[in-house]
Amino acid sequence: MKLVTCGLPYANGKAHIGHLRTYVPADVYVRYLRLMGQDVLFICGSDCHGTPIVVNAEKEGISPKELVDRYHEHFQKIFRELCIEFDFYGRTDAEYNHYRTQEIVKRLIENGYVYAKEIELAYCPKCDRFLPDRYVEGICPYCGAIARGDECDQGCGRHLEPGEIKEPRCKICGSKAEFRKQKHYFFKLTAFKDFLIDYLENKLQGTENALNYAKQWVKSELRDWCITRNLEWGVKFPGEDLVVYVWVDAPIGYISFTEEACKRKGLDWKKIWLNGEISDITHFIGLDIVYHHCIFWPAMLKGAGYSLPKAVVASGMVKVEGKTFSKTRGYVVWVEDDYLKAGFNPDYLRYYIVNYTSHEKDLNFSWKVFRDKVNNEIIATLGNFIYRVLHFAWKNFGRIEGKVDPVVIDKIAEIKDKIVSAINRWEFKEASDAFMELATFGNEFFQSSKPWDLIKEDRDKCMDVLASCIQIVKALVIFAYPVMPKTMSKLAEFLGFDIANARLEDALKPIESIELKKPFIPFEKVDDKKIEEMERVMLERIRKAEKAEFGKELIDIKEFEKLDIRIGKILKAERIKGSRKLMRLEVDVGNEVRQIVAGIAEVYKPEEVVGKLVPVLVNIKPAKLMGVESKGMILAADVNGKPVLLHPDKEVPPGSKIK
């Protein structure tokens, strides 16, 4: 029994096309494996714990469970509609997962891989509780911006260690927080370094993007992980009033979901997860969670004495209309609101995702490309072939009994081999290209055999041609089924065979005789108007996102007056070693010369900025960047993330105030 899993969707937001980049290929993979006669268990589930869920639930005034229920339902619906069929779709907040997580944590403790350590954490006296990272708000010690407990998200983007943040406040009640010491638990990841190197170098299979990534991390720096959090919502850490970190109980979902799936099917889950060193487990994930799956997860399994995964398959990133996927900037395609509500056949999107490019590479989603791929490939080449054959055969014969040309059987065999080879390398584009090649072959065969002429001269010969063509149709239905299950299962039914129990080899067995009903058109065309509409929706969303960026909050003049902006003259400039962006400047701001660090080195050379007049925010709190102190901030225009310096219209004395 082979186990295939997908990265668990986080039950905190709706499904978008980025999710599908992983789930669709995984489903396609499983369907092909089954056509190849393999026994596969395919599982997934919702990731239900963690701070963001708690924070969002609180924001909406509902319980975390209610929030999780909503998105759990949502994802199940999306998967159902896109024909992504898991043998079991669970959730990590279910009893079975709590049980398994605690069992594994206990084993890790017993085996000496967990230790306690006192750390300083923000504590709210009023709420009478420790504040998890995202419940803390304060001042970034590096840049002075308002920051979150774990990260300076508004300012410098730095990661903050517990206790680093200044002037911490409780996000819930707004009152001042204090630091208190508390005991937390750490997982000794560092103890697994040698094991991980060996595992990654010699044992783990999968796509190179994942493996290379992980190898680099293991060799550079491994740190022990703090695996406990101060939350109510989550799996209890044994013997403490703490909850286990999400990245502990989430992957354990793979195990507990397997148990549930096995229970239902009368199988033994231990044969998968407690089956010696390496077990036949394949994880499909996105590139963003390689660290967790290739490093943290195997270490945990090893530490607890469980079997290790055999392969990690990571999909490339998704771009939307050529731009980096971004929900906040509007470059997103929502599966339900955009795609399904527009009434598109799920098979189209599945084909697009699988066929656009190889699994490891970035996938660009564009509505125009979508329309072209559907109309030119799925419909004109594949759908049209199927329909023209069935229609012609039905109209002229009704029943087909003829000899299939051996050339046709050879071609089908060749395509089948291509598919098998591609699937074994997780090259789903290659597999789908292969059945498209067969469709093209079918069109050529049909065209050159001219059955429309033959029918007038030699009905038997014509019948043979059609038998060959129907053989190709049958092969196409089987070969394309994993990618386009919705339409292909309908066609299988039309042809009178059971696709659920079919095998790739069945495509080679000659059809002796077949009775045809009036065929249906398998695929509906995508029309230009609809595509224009989708593009409009998208543009609208992007524009809105830009506006939201633009029209932040209105401030009054008093707030503006807090800013002391003056013209400064750059006297000296030099690059900062080890930094691509930073330049150290000495700037005359009137009454003094200041050292300022500016992120302009990517665009400007030191010699070209010396002598320039630029506006400087002089009363910003000093900060250290790459170890260099900066007292002030050069103002510049931001053009696609690159700075463009501003200069006064006329020569003005340094220190001139800007108002």
Added chain:
RNA sequence: GCCGAGGUAGCCUAGCUGGUCGGGGCGUCGGACUCAUAAUCCGAAGGUCCCGGGUUCGAAUCCCGGCCUCGGCACCA
């Protein structure tokens, strides 16, 4: 700066253990056909395989040096 992944015709891409390797698809142009969802089939145009060196009898493919793009880290006062 470090670490990954890349740079092949208007676009997407295959090939990258060196010698039918310069392929495929979309788009474009010309023709054929009419069974079919104006679908299909045949043919054509289009490329300094990022640039510069080197190894070799021979390099898109190997080595060195650049440039550029994307992602991660660091970082954008």
